[in-house]
Amino acid sequence: MTFLPVPEQMELIRRGTEEIIPEDELMQKLVWSRETDTPLKIKLGCDPSRPDLHIGHAVVLRKLRHFQDLGHQAILVIGDFTAHIGDPSGRNKTRPQLTLEEARDNAESYVEQAKVILDIDKLKIVYNSDWLDAMSFSDVIKLASKYTVARMMERDDFSKRFKSEIPISIHEFLYPLAQGMDSVELKADVELGGTDQKFNLLVGRDLQREYQQKPQVIITLPLLEGTDGVEKMSKSYGNHIGLHDSPDEMYGKTLSIPDNMIEKYFLLALDSDPNTMAEIKAQLADPAVNPRDVKRRLARELVALYYDSETAVQAEKNFDRIFIHKGIPDEMDEYLLSQKTLLVELLFNAGLTKSKSDARRLIKQNAVKLDGIACSDINYSLRPGCGEVIIKVGKRKFIKVIG
């Protein structure tokens, strides 16, 4: 393996990163790697407690992929043991603790999804329970003695919670130490993570020093906000664009992001090169260009990235038909009408509303349309023999009733 010259490697590595700490150490490592023809060990920890990947996760996975493309050794650490502890990062509540078995099952699905981004054949996958589970209580105490409470409290999340009198469990202090031990175990050269992981990544450096290793360089990546443009993308906020979302969903959700997120999405979600970024920036600054069109390009390219360009064009067409021309989708679920059914009943049974009361509310609010005509009668019912009726609920829920 011959490695690219360091400056060229650095250019790709820097793209879209928040911080590289310390940058000169990274360059030294790259120089050394090139001279000795040894790939660097790039560590990325993943949390298998929530295995549904979205394009927010993809940001850091893409960075790992960059390193793979540069010929370095990517190591995915499945945090099965740490998921068992519950990472407090970015939470004001303690996360649920999974059993090791649950964590392992989730990990499989995680890797399955990550395949879209990573070169799976060259990826090294390790489970941190392999070494963490083997530690004895006295090992843990010895480890814990290497860090102080004051240093732990430097972490923003902990100090905030402490100030606002929100509980912090002792085991949460152990989380960064456990993650740091992963770096020691792997002798990682570089560790990647979101900006919310900065503290944990830095602890890895400290612990490696304690264990007479060369400390890892840490690279943090910005957190991508979700479709609301405010909270970081997360399934629990309901603002995520899943890697496995259908092309239509992916396209539509992307168009729903606020305009001020367009640039960030091009950079982080699409991993655009500097030339493209300059172009996008210019377009957004140009009053003659409607930001919507830039966003449409974003949505198209995003779908093309995870599917292909043909699918992306189709997704755009579908979108235009449904939302711009107020048409109906090609495909929708069907509901077979076997007997006279109250509309309210039907909406609920078909899963279009979360309860019958909800269905009634929506009908009263003119949100339910039968073949394009709003129905505000909560007593309306359909009977067999009425033929095909397309029911639309709200902006995007459709069902075809066959009666």
Place this chain on the structure above:
RNA sequence: GGGGAGAUGGCCGAGCGGUCAAUGGCAGCAGACUGUAAAUCUGCCGGCGUACGCCUACGGAGGUUCGAAUCCUUCUCUCCCCA
């Protein structure tokens, strides 16, 4: 170990023993306007019934009362102060 405060609907946060399905804010949903953007306006926002109705709910379990989210007992959990 001692003393004090507190646990309310997705979150924050009000709540005089009856008029509380529970003020308000956020989030969410729908309608209008749009570009599934932003801003704005309107309505909804526990479940079941087309209404005045019923059921479930204010940390858990008991109790007082005609009646409790509101009072008492106890349990669980959390925070603060002192040691």
